[in-house]
Amino acid sequence: MIEFKNVSKVYPNGTQGLKNINVKIEKGEFVVIVGLSGAGKSTFLRSINRLHEITSGEIAIDGKSITKAKGKDLRIARRDIGMIFQNFNLVKRSTVIRNVLSGRVGYHSTLRTVLGLFPKEDVNLALNALDRVNIVEKAYTRSDQLSGGQQQRVSIARALAQEAKIILADEPVASLDPLTTKQVMDDLQKINQDLGITTVVNLHFIDIARQYATRIIGLQAGEVVFDGPVEEATDERFSEIYGRPLETREDEEVEVGESAHESSK
Amino acid sequence: MSSATRPIKPKKNIVRRWVIFIALALLYIWALSGVPVEGFKETAGQISKAIVSGIFSPDWDYVYLPEGEDLLRGLLDTLAIAILGTFISAFLCIPFAFWAANNMSKIKANAGIGKFFLSFVRTFPELVMALLFIKMVGPGSFAGVLALGLHSIGMLGKLFSEEVENIDFGPSEALKATGARPLQTLWFAVFPQVLPGFISYTLYRFEINLRSASVLGIIGAGGIGTPLIFAMQSRDWSRVGIILLGIIVMVTIVDIISGYLRKKIV
Amino acid sequence: MNQVNEQKIPKAPSKWKHYFTFILILLLLWGSAYQTDSTFKELIEGFPNMFSVLDQMIPPNWAYFDNIIGAMLDTIRMAVLGTTIGAVIAIPFAIFSASNMIKSTWVYYPVRFLLNLVRTIPELLLAAIFVAIFGLGPLPGIFALGIFSTGIIAKLTYEAIEGIDKGPLESMTAVGANKIQWIMFSVVPQVAAYYVSYVLYSFEINVRAAAILGLVGAGGIGEYYDRTLGFLEYDKVSTIIIFTLLVVLIIDYISTKLRENLL
Ligand SMILES: Nc1ncnc2c1ncn2[C@@H]1O[C@H](COP(=O)(O)OP(=O)(O)OP(=O)(O)O)[C@@H](O)[C@H]1O
Ligand SMILES: [Mg+2]
Numbered sequence: 001m002i003e004f005k006n007v008s009k010v011y012p013n014g015t016q017g018l019k020n021i022n023v024k025i026e027k028g029e030f031v032v033i034v035g036l037s038g039a040g041k042s043t044f045l046r047s048i049n050r051l052h053e054i055t056s057g058e059i060a061i062d063g064k065s066i067t068k069a070k071g072k073d074l075r076i077a078r079r080d081i082g083m084i085f086q087n088f089n090l091v092k093r094s095t096v097i098r099n100v101l102s103g104r105v106g107y108h109s110t111l112r113t114v115l116g117l118f119p120k121e122d123v124n125l126a127l128n129a130l131d132r133v134n135i136v137e138k139a140y141t142r143s144d145q146l147s148g149g150q151q152q153r154v155s156i157a158r159a160l161a162q163e164a165k166i167i168l169a170d171e172p173v174a175s176l177d178p179l180t181t182k183q184v185m186d187d188l189q190k191i192n193q194d195l196g197i198t199t200v201v202n203l204h205f206i207d208i209a210r211q212y213a214t215r216i217i218g219l220q221a222g223e224v225v226f227d228g229p230v231e232e233a234t235d236e237r238f239s240e241i242y243g244r245p246l247e248t249r250e251d252e253e254v255e256v257g258e259s260a261h262e263s264s265k
Numbered sequence: 266m267s268s269a270t271r272p273i274k275p276k277k278n279i280v281r282r283w284v285i286f287i288a289l290a291l292l293y294i295w296a297l298s299g300v301p302v303e304g305f306k307e308t309a310g311q312i313s314k315a316i317v318s319g320i321f322s323p324d325w326d327y328v329y330l331p332e333g334e335d336l337l338r339g340l341l342d343t344l345a346i347a348i349l350g351t352f353i354s355a356f357l358c359i360p361f362a363f364w365a366a367n368n369m370s371k372i373k374a375n376a377g378i379g380k381f382f383l384s385f386v387r388t389f390p391e392l393v394m395a396l397l398f399i400k401m402v403g404p405g406s407f408a409g410v411l412a413l414g415l416h417s418i419g420m421l422g423k424l425f426s427e428e429v430e431n432i433d434f435g436p437s438e439a440l441k442a443t444g445a446r447p448l449q450t451l452w453f454a455v456f457p458q459v460l461p462g463f464i465s466y467t468l469y470r471f472e473i474n475l476r477s478a479s480v481l482g483i484i485g486a487g488g489i490g491t492p493l494i495f496a497m498q499s500r501d502w503s504r505v506g507i508i509l510l511g512i513i514v515m516v517t518i519v520d521i522i523s524g525y526l527r528k529k530i531v
Numbered sequence: 532m533n534q535v536n537e538q539k540i541p542k543a544p545s546k547w548k549h550y551f552t553f554i555l556i557l558l559l560l561w562g563s564a565y566q567t568d569s570t571f572k573e574l575i576e577g578f579p580n581m582f583s584v585l586d587q588m589i590p591p592n593w594a595y596f597d598n599i600i601g602a603m604l605d606t607i608r609m610a611v612l613g614t615t616i617g618a619v620i621a622i623p624f625a626i627f628s629a630s631n632m633i634k635s636t637w638v639y640y641p642v643r644f645l646l647n648l649v650r651t652i653p654e655l656l657l658a659a660i661f662v663a664i665f666g667l668g669p670l671p672g673i674f675a676l677g678i679f680s681t682g683i684i685a686k687l688t689y690e691a692i693e694g695i696d697k698g699p700l701e702s703m704t705a706v707g708a709n710k711i712q713w714i715m716f717s718v719v720p721q722v723a724a725y726y727v728s729y730v731l732y733s734f735e736i737n738v739r740a741a742a743i744l745g746l747v748g749a750g751g752i753g754e755y756y757d758r759t760l761g762f763l764e765y766d767k768v769s770t771i772i773i774f775t776l777l778v779v780l781i782i783d784y785i786s787t788k789l790r791e792n793l794l
Contacts, residue, residue: 009280049442078442085435089436091457092458093458093461097543102445105440105449110446113450113452113453136540139541140541158443267672295608296607299605299608300608300669300673316660344563345562348559349564349567384780390742390743392655393743401581402580405568406567407568409567410567477653479656482657493659497660510651512656516651519649
């Protein structure tokens with residue numbers, strides 16, 4: 001369970017990133033955060049594992065405040081939260097398995113991990129995680145030899161190997177094509193359903209949001225302007241969140257198709 | 266500049282040309298005025314002939330002498346000085362590289378100080394360092410090792426810091442988010458990115474250090490330079506010849522191997 | 532979690548290559564330390580000595596400045612003249628090493644080989660040889676710097692020549708130019724800026740080199756290290772060092788600015 005209590009964030013330059021947020025996300029939910037660019041989606045997500053510090057209020061995970069956690073407590077709290085990034089953030093020169101194993105380092109001493117002495121169970125865990133995202137045959141390939149979608153699946157495997165109870169994903173499919181988008185989102189959904197991992201995803205495209213989410217949170221200028229189950233997230237509500245008519249991925253494709261058509265004339 | 270229908274030759278360029286020309290002329294008048302004109306030693310021709318014939322009839326016996334102090338041992342010593350000196354500097358320069366990298370500290374001046382320090386070390390000649398180390402630890406190879414180890418920090422630190430400046434911080438963020446300790450983040454997310462560059466630059470510096478190590482002996486800091494300067498002083502030109510040949514062969518072989526390794530790493 | 536499907540897991544690459552490299556490096560280092568008698572013990576034993584030398588170096592003897600200013604100017608003169616000699620000799624070498632200037636491998640391979648050979652010999656060694664031939668003084672130093680910089684400038688320049696645009700070469704051939712005209716009108720304009728930049732670069736290197744050539748009697752400020760260290764006058768040594776650093780840094784700065792303007 002993730003609980004935001006009166007959370008606000010003001011960036012040093014004065015920008016209001018989050019404004020008095022009160023949200024409770026239950027275990028096993030699949031929450032999608034939507035909102036315009038600059039609405040504060042990334043700030044929201046990164047506050048949860050404290051990649052960004054909030055300026056007031058408190059965030060609690062399973063009843064324990066992460067806002068107040070320091071040093072070791074903070075690391076242990078982070079160990080339970082997996083994060084997936086838009087540009088994967090893999091170490092490109094390292095092998096796939098090493099990237100996945102790097103999700104385990106929080107569990108062991110510095111010396112042990114630096115010497116590469118991961119226990120056998122960890123290696124098994126990593127291979128299992130890779131298997132779950134259907135990429136185990138690439139375990140010993142260098143990560144920069146994989147396609148974007150494959151790299152994102154490796155980063156999901158990293159979160160799985162971490163045995164995270166929560167997965168945060170910041171626009172995980174923004175740099176992927178529609179087909180790979182589906183595969184990655186399916187993976188996230190499967191993990192959410194099979195393992196009951198609470199999943200919070202930032203997305204730009206509302207059609208995908210509708211398809212996968214159990215609950216949608218709309219942000220606008222750092223404030224929650226919508227919070228409810230998918231069924232309530234009607235087109236009208238969406239255009240309120242976005243402050244303009246709807247735009248879906250299909251729309252975009254049509255546009256691309258048309259312009260290509262025009263240029264060929 | 267005017268854009269008349271018929272372009273005239275731009276005046277600025279003509280002026281610039283004359284300024285450069287006069288500056289160069291003055292520079293050369295000044296430079297030549299300081300050269301002694303008493304001419305060559307009359308024996309110059311004779312000695313040159315002796316050197317050339319010495320180089321073309323090297324003292325092959327010197328290559329290996331059972332009782333020691335031969336060419337192979339001298340070269341081995343030179344190689345050892347270069348290897349150890351390079352390794353020490355590659356190790357020591359890492360903290361300096363991070364210090365001098367712009368993206369590693371929030372305060373820009375901090376990196377600036379680091380960069381200045383490195384260029385200071387780079388400018389401090391290794392032979393002068395060797396002279397000082399001889400005074401400190403006595404003459405011999407160890408002084409040479411220390412001199413190379415210290416001097417190379419300047420250049421390696423600079424090259425390494427450029428590598429550090431190209432780091433992608435994404436992986437570090439990902440590691441931090443998994444609950445990794447700072448050292449683990451450094452090891453898993455930063456080192457894999459910079460290591461190939463570090464190794465390649467180290468090999469490059471090794472090529473340079475091997476050349477330096479072969480002259481350190483001239484001032485008494487070990488290596489093949491010592492027998493070389495003795496041979497010169499005693500005008501034993503065929504021995505000078507074999508030592509020169511030895512240096513050339515060793516440097517060439519090491520250059521080839523090191524170049525091959527560097528290509529393979531990238 | 533259930534066991535992974537065994538067939539799908541690729542075999543982990545063996546790590547013996549890593550271990551082998553690691554052991555090889557350790558052996559190399561151990562062997563080198565053994566060969567050079569380098570031990571931590573000696574380093575630690577040397578510490579008191581180091582501090583006493585450093586202590587005597589501070590403060591520098593500023594009065595000594597007047598004694599060495601002439602030698603410093605000599606050093607710069609040597610670098611200027613040495614670089615000039617190198618710059619001139621480098622031109623034919625560069626042209627004869629470039630595969631797009633001279634088509635015959637029988638020419639450019641031997642010339643390149645010669646250049647590589649020259650670059651394997653450290654300048655101090657060249658200076659020592661020239662001192663033996665010409666006697667003490669700046670002249671052997673100048674020659675040593677000249678040969679040394681020939682190697683650098685010619686190598687860099689021939690690489691620049693090989694990188695030039697082919698178009699102008701062909702059009703000069705097409706208008707029926709002779710070999711000299713061909714070079715003057717199609718090659719020179721394309722590589723001149725690079726060439727000047729390389730000459731400046733080698734000048735920077737030569738100033739540093741010239742400052743130590745005196746150690747073998749080849750003139751310049753380097754001779755003063757022997758004089759002062761022989762009498763253990765460390766305060767004077769530090770004056771020489773600081774003066775040299777200043778001159779080198781200033782010349783580096785000017786030369787770098789000039790090079791930036793060129794390219
Ligand atoms: N480091 C920062 N310093 C100052 N302001 C920032 C910083 N990061 C973000 N902001 C501002 O905070 C607001 C919220 O940013 P955030 O990155 O959370 O938006 P977002 O919803 O994720 O947008 P996008 O969809 O473009 O990723 C924006 O106005 C942004 O300009
Ligand atoms: Mg964002």
